[in-house]
Amino acid sequence: MRYDDFRRSDEIEDRRGDDGGGMGGGGGFGLPMGGGGLGIGTIIVLGLVGYAFGIDPRILIGGAEILTGGGQAPSYQTDRRSAPAKTGAPTDEMGSMIAGILGEIDDRWSEIFKANGQNYTGPKIVLFRNATNGGRCGMAQSAMGPFYCPPDRTIFLDTSFFRQVETRFRGCSGNACKFTTAYIIAHEAGHHIQNLLGILPRVTRLQQQVGSKAEANALQVKVELQADCLSGVWVNREEKKRPGFLEAGDIDAALRTAAAIGDDTLQRQATGRVVPDSFTHGSAAQRKQWFMTGYQQGTVQACNTFGANSL
Numbered sequence: 001m002r003y004d005d006f007r008r009s010d011e012i013e014d015r016r017g018d019d020g021g022g023m024g025g026g027g028g029f030g031l032p033m034g035g036g037g038l039g040i041g042t043i044i045v046l047g048l049v050g051y052a053f054g055i056d057p058r059i060l061i062g063g064a065e066i067l068t069g070g071g072q073a074p075s076y077q078t079d080r081r082s083a084p085a086k087t088g089a090p091t092d093e094m095g096s097m098i099a100g101i102l103g104e105i106d107d108r109w110s111e112i113f114k115a116n117g118q119n120y121t122g123p124k125i126v127l128f129r130n131a132t133n134g135g136r137c138g139m140a141q142s143a144m145g146p147f148y149c150p151p152d153r154t155i156f157l158d159t160s161f162f163r164q165v166e167t168r169f170r171g172c173s174g175n176a177c178k179f180t181t182a183y184i185i186a187h188e189a190g191h192h193i194q195n196l197l198g199i200l201p202r203v204t205r206l207q208q209q210v211g212s213k214a215e216a217n218a219l220q221v222k223v224e225l226q227a228d229c230l231s232g233v234w235v236n237r238e239e240k241k242r243p244g245f246l247e248a249g250d251i252d253a254a255l256r257t258a259a260a261i262g263d264d265t266l267q268r269q270a271t272g273r274v275v276p277d278s279f280t281h282g283s284a285a286q287r288k289q290w291f292m293t294g295y296q297q298g299t300v301q302a303c304n305t306f307g308a309n310s311l
Contacts (some may be wrong), residue, residue, distance in 0.1 A: 001179040002245050006100030008089035015085040016095075016159070022044075040273045052215060059265075085126075094159050095127060101182045105189045108237040112300065124154045124190040125185075132156070138174040146184060147193035152199050155188040171257030179250035180257045190227030199223070214277040221263075222305040224281040225290040228258065229303035232294025240298075251295070258287035286311050 021046045039115030089099035108123035126132065126140070134140035134156055137149035137161065142158035162181050167172040174179040203223055205218040235254075239246055256286035267274050280285070290311075295301055305311060 001175075001250055002242075003100045003104075003178070003181060003182075005242070007127075008096065008099040008104035009103035009106060009122070010088045010099075011100050011122060011124045012089055012095070013085045013087050013126045014095060015132050016124060017086070024208075040276075043152050043187055052273060058091055088126070094162075096129065097104060097178065097181065098157070098159070101185050104238055104242075105186055108234050108241065109189070109193065112233075112237070115188050115211060116146045118149060119188075120196070121153075122154075123148070124188060126154055126156050128156065128158055128159065130158070144278060146188055148188045148195075150191070150195045153192060153195065155185070155192070157185075157188075165257060165260070168288050169257070169260040171260040172253040174249075175247065176249040176253035179246070180253045183231055183235075183257060184290040186231035187227050189234070190230030193230050194223065194226065199226070208238065217280050220280040221286075221311065225286055225311060226305040228282075228287050229290040229294035229305065230300070232291045232296075233298055233300060234305065235295050236298030254291060255288045258291050259284035282311065 035192070090096055098301075102122070102125055106120070109122070110120045128140060129142070131139060131141045135149055135152040135154060137152065137156075140147070140156040143161060143166075145161050146155065146157045148154070154158070162177065162184070165180055165184070166173060166177050191200065201266075203219050207219050210216050210219070235246075261281070263274075263279040263281050265274075267278070276283075282290070289306065290303070
């Protein structure tokens with residue numbers, strides 16, 4: 001991926017110098033409090049699925065607790081705020097690349113929203129190491145992977161995760177990992193688009209109304225596959241705006257990453273078996289399919305996972 005001419009966004013808060021200083025209390029983050037209707041196996045699987053990047057995995061765990069009668073809304077230990085952080089586009093290589101990716105994501109989505117008579121305001125990205133205060137989504141820890149916090153309209157990233165994609169998930173290798181980073185950020189920005197369009201709050205209400213955990217999970221899968229599709233839409237629009245920004249192997253790297261973090265792949269690695277009713281992000285094949293749908297068609301309308309006859 002060629003990104004030298006990307007516009008750098010200033011909507012970056014760099015807390016990497018904190019080194020976890022934002023953790024309060026006894027350290028770490030509190031899992032949702034309550035009666036505890038979940039077994040440790042379920043929590044491990046949900047944690048792994050959340051780690052594969054998406055919406056805060058504690059929301060998944062909290063939702064499962066509510067559906068099994070384990071408690072009310074989740075609460076977290078957040079005793080004090082992080083130390084002051086640097087704001088604006090970072091100057092180190094990784095930070096500069098992330099600022100560039102966010103700048104281009106914002107520009108392309110601004111164009112799409114404007115063409116539909118809507119105003120667009122982009123998300124903020126918080127960069128951190130180890131752990132930091134996640135605002136209204138509780139504590140952010142590196143073990144959670146990147147996630148989007150809807151009430152704060154903020155993406156939280158421990159940049160070491162991108163190395164994990166290469167070494168642990170085998171989602172990319174070499175120079176193509178730069179584009180994998182863009183795909184991951186574009187996926188999180190896809191959740192921001194869903195938030196702006198009112199999709200996330202509607203799905204949350206539906207999940208509270210359905211009668212089973214499997215139904216709630218099925219809704220979450222549609223959310224995640226749509227975010228994959230929306231990331232593909234950005235790549236389509238960016239390629240038209242900047243021909244040649246993609247390099248050989250970039251799309252293959254995104255597809256490898258999508259396959260590596262499919263629910264079936266993660267569950268097989270964690271437990272040795274696959275339970276489709278517990279999927280929250282979609283299978284490897286589904287994630288690849290919906291990214292390619294967005295990339296090939298380049299429209300938001302193509303990403304209607306909720307109206308699709310099959311995923």
